[in-house]
Amino acid sequence: xxxxxxxxxLLAATIPxxxxxxxxxxxxxxxxxxxxxxxxCKAFSDWQGHDGKTxxxxxxxxxxxxxxxxxxWQKFSDCTGITIxxxxxxxFEAQIQVRVDxxxxxxxxxxxxxxxxxxxxxxxxxxxxxxxxxxRAEDGYPKDWLSYxxxxxxxxxxxxxxxxxxxxxYSPKLFAEEGYEVPKxxxxxxxxxxxxxxxxxxxxxxxxxSGEATGWPATDWVxxxxxxxxxxxxxxxxxxxxxxxxxxxxxKALDRVDGIWRNPDYVNAGFGDVKSIVTTSSQDAGLPVAxxxxxxxxxxxxxxxxxxxxxxxxxxxxxxxxNLPPIDESVGTPVxxxxxxxxxxxxxxxxxxxxxxxxxxxxxxxxxxxGSWFSAHQxxxxxxxxxxxxxxxxxxxxxxxxxxxxxxxxxMPAAVGSGTFWKGMTNxxxxxxxxxVLTYVEKSWPE
Amino acid sequence: xxxxDPRPPATAATRPRGTAVGRVGARLSTRAASxxxxxxxxxxxxxxAGLLISSFRPEQQIKTTGWWTFFTSPETTLRNxxxxxxxxxxxxxxxxxxxxxxxxxxxxxxxxxxLAALAAYALAWMDFPGRDWIFVGIFALQVxxxxxxxxxxxxxxxxxxxxxxxxxxxAWDLQGAFQFTQVWIPHTIFGLPLGIFLMHNFISQLPRSLxxxxxVDGAGHGQIFRSIVLPLTVPALVSLSIFQFLWVxxxxxxxxxxxxxxxxxxxxxxxxxxxxxxxGNEWQRxxxxxxxxxxxxxxxxxxxxxxxxxxxxxxxxxx
Numbered sequence: 001x002x003x004x005x006x007x008x009x010l011l012a013a014t015i016p017x018x019x020x021x022x023x024x025x026x027x028x029x030x031x032x033x034x035x036x037x038x039x040x041c042k043a044f045s046d047w048q049g050h051d052g053k054t055x056x057x058x059x060x061x062x063x064x065x066x067x068x069x070x071x072x073w074q075k076f077s078d079c080t081g082i083t084i085x086x087x088x089x090x091x092f093e094a095q096i097q098v099r100v101d102x103x104x105x106x107x108x109x110x111x112x113x114x115x116x117x118x119x120x121x122x123x124x125x126x127x128x129x130x131x132x133x134x135x136r137a138e139d140g141y142p143k144d145w146l147s148y149x150x151x152x153x154x155x156x157x158x159x160x161x162x163x164x165x166x167x168x169x170y171s172p173k174l175f176a177e178e179g180y181e182v183p184k185x186x187x188x189x190x191x192x193x194x195x196x197x198x199x200x201x202x203x204x205x206x207x208x209x210s211g212e213a214t215g216w217p218a219t220d221w222v223x224x225x226x227x228x229x230x231x232x233x234x235x236x237x238x239x240x241x242x243x244x245x246x247x248x249x250x251x252k253a254l255d256r257v258d259g260i261w262r263n264p265d266y267v268n269a270g271f272g273d274v275k276s277i278v279t280t281s282s283q284d285a286g287l288p289v290a291x292x293x294x295x296x297x298x299x300x301x302x303x304x305x306x307x308x309x310x311x312x313x314x315x316x317x318x319x320x321x322x323n324l325p326p327i328d329e330s331v332g333t334p335v336x337x338x339x340x341x342x343x344x345x346x347x348x349x350x351x352x353x354x355x356x357x358x359x360x361x362x363x364x365x366x367x368x369x370x371g372s373w374f375s376a377h378q379x380x381x382x383x384x385x386x387x388x389x390x391x392x393x394x395x396x397x398x399x400x401x402x403x404x405x406x407x408x409x410x411x412m413p414a415a416v417g418s419g420t421f422w423k424g425m426t427n428x429x430x431x432x433x434x435x436x437v438l439t440y441v442e443k444s445w446p447e
Numbered sequence: 448x449x450x451x452d453p454r455p456p457a458t459a460a461t462r463p464r465g466t467a468v469g470r471v472g473a474r475l476s477t478r479a480a481s482x483x484x485x486x487x488x489x490x491x492x493x494x495x496a497g498l499l500i501s502s503f504r505p506e507q508q509i510k511t512t513g514w515w516t517f518f519t520s521p522e523t524t525l526r527n528x529x530x531x532x533x534x535x536x537x538x539x540x541x542x543x544x545x546x547x548x549x550x551x552x553x554x555x556x557x558x559x560x561x562l563a564a565l566a567a568y569a570l571a572w573m574d575f576p577g578r579d580w581i582f583v584g585i586f587a588l589q590v591x592x593x594x595x596x597x598x599x600x601x602x603x604x605x606x607x608x609x610x611x612x613x614x615x616x617x618a619w620d621l622q623g624a625f626q627f628t629q630v631w632i633p634h635t636i637f638g639l640p641l642g643i644f645l646m647h648n649f650i651s652q653l654p655r656s657l658x659x660x661x662x663v664d665g666a667g668h669g670q671i672f673r674s675i676v677l678p679l680t681v682p683a684l685v686s687l688s689i690f691q692f693l694w695v696x697x698x699x700x701x702x703x704x705x706x707x708x709x710x711x712x713x714x715x716x717x718x719x720x721x722x723x724x725x726x727g728n729e730w731q732r733x734x735x736x737x738x739x740x741x742x743x744x745x746x747x748x749x750x751x752x753x754x755x756x757x758x759x760x761x762x763x764x765x766x
Binding site for chain 1: 506507510511597598599600601602604605606703704707709717720721722723724725726728729730
């Protein structure tokens with residue numbers, strides 16, 4: 001507090017403070033904590049003893065999803081006395097760096113990109129998982145997932161939510177009317193596309209316009225085909241830049257995408273010709289599916305939120321989804337996806353308690369019950385998933401045949417993964433040569 | 448001014464008496480010029496009007512068609528406003544962000560205007576060595592982008608000041624409403640260079656005879672400032688206040704870094720930015736949100752418009 005000798009000045013300076021503090025105390029109605037000894041709280045006894053402590057969490061999850069998340073850990077908070085101060089921001093990816101640099105890191109952050117988490121792990125800012133947390137994570141989540149939060153043999157994050165990015169949305173009604181069947185192989189998918197192309201309804205609709213992130217839906221296509229065409233080992237090499245970006249294998253994958261995305265008979269249902277893909281918003285690109293003006297649309301599970309409210313998402317409803325079929329069947333069921341990892345920047349016991357709780361199935365179940373969410377947790381109660389598409393995706397993740405790979409653009413260096421890869425694909429859809437685009441991305445890969 | 452530019456110097460450019468300027472003035476007030484002005488004004492307003500119309504359209508229509516189709520198929524709803532204002536489970540939460548915005552913008556405005564007026568007075572009417580250099584230094588500070596100061600300032604707040612291993616200042620560690628201090632300080636710092644510059648232009652143009660007369664009558668600097676300078680500079684003070692208030696009201700960057708998104712201190716802009724949902728699929732709410740946040744600047748501007756125009760011209764017209 002600045003002290004000044006003049007009373008008047010002091011008064012003038014205190015007025016805003018008084019106004020502010022009264023304003024805030026009137027706004028922050030305190031929540032009533034549950035009795036920690038009650039039977040209700042028994043499940044949380046492991047984490048009790050941190051009464052009155054506060055843990056700050058920072059993430060990019062906001063609005064409705066952010067509220068559901070806070071709802072899910074409310075019980076934990078009531079029973080343990082740990083206040084969780086949550087903050088969700090659209091600027092998370094840029095702000096987290098500023099906060100860490102400024103010495104103001106949150107206690108826990110949820111990272112949607114393993115690449116970003118790795119940067120903080122390598123810099124020594126993020127803390128390796130304490131043994132208790134590590135054990136919870138290993139018990140609950142498949143190895144495929146944990147490997148993405150591992151740096152130099154140390155695990156830095158526990159998986160939280162998940163999404164699947166290899167889903168093809170379709171209209172079950174249209175499929176029933178025309179006698180189409182959900183394709184199980186790539187050949188069947190192409191055959192289906194051909195028979196749709198003979199009718200009024202074009203088989204595919206797509207859109208990659210997304211402001212500064214324009215191009216990202218196209219990268220999902222390339223990754224999906226890359227994983228199916230060449231298998232997970234080559235996919236990993238490609239993402240880690242152990243094979244060049246313009247390798248013939250990548251070119252082959254892109255050629256396969258070419259056959260769909262730059263095929264005027266196949267696209268762009270409801271919007272126009274091939275070039276309209278670039279100008280169509282990724283938010284709206286799938287909407288013609290519900291109107292039965294478009295056959296299929298490849299997009300993540302999260303697209304469920306984009307359908308208008310009267311659209312029924314179900315296997316016999318207005319829209320539903322299937323996993324993009326494999327090309328090489330010996331690979332199993334390739335699934336591309338993503339999610340978040342929780343990583344801690346502090347080692348205080350209450351922070352460890354919260355991180356440990358977030359890795360439990362109790363949290364996962366509570367969060368799933370709040371709606372529109374699933375995770376790769378192996379014990380997650382699938383019956384609690386209200387949306388059929390979430391259940392489909394969660395079952396896919398749990399299937400032993402599934403080969404799960406993280407969205408490669410989120411792991412590649414940011415200059416490529418959220419830069420030239422997007423731009424290159426946009427140019428490609430605007431008519432650039434396949435080889436030209438691949439060379440462009442390869443050249444931009446940082447040393 | 449040693450440049451060979453044939454045009455009259457800037458201070459004269461706004462004077463209606465100068466001949467070249469007079470001609471320009473005459474030309475600008477013809478009917479054709481007014482027509483052009485009206486066209487520009489309309490063009491400028493069209494996007495905002497479109498936004499206003501959109502904010503009353505149903506989600507489905509906003510997402511599929513342009514706002515101009517409203518005229519052929521008018522269909523209105525208040526749903527967007529309802530979601531923006533009461534969308535959270537604890538209804539009316541937007542009110543707290545509103546109050547936060549005021550709690551950030553009003554004190555900052557007071558700090559900047561007070562400090563700028565005092566500094567400008569000192570730089571204009573007090574003689575001390577290096578005065579002009581200080582003024583030039585402050586003026587030059589305007590080109591420093593505020594982004595450069597974010598990390599150092601944040602470090603100062605969160606870790607205190609350490610010089611050569613010695614803790615000179617402790618970490619601030621502010622809780623609750625005191626966190627506003629962390630937002631006021633950067634805003635005040637970033638607002639001061641231009642504030643001092645504007646006020647200096649104005650205050651230094653006051654007639655010297657006035658100040659000298661007051662001095663002869665035995666007034667000290669404090670009294671001159673209070674009874675002569677302040678009353679005479681009201682238009683400039685008000686216009687600087689409006690400027691400062693609007694900047695801070697519309698700011699998102701500083702708020703995100705120093706206030707964070709907590710309900711306790713985050714302003715309206717931070718709430719609006721998260722309103723579109725995690726994946727931006729609820730962007731229809733932004734139309735209504737924009738108008739809700741626009742209300743206050745509009746009220747401020749229209750109620751103080753007189754001063755605003757006068758104050759803007761004041762600095763250059765006097766003398």
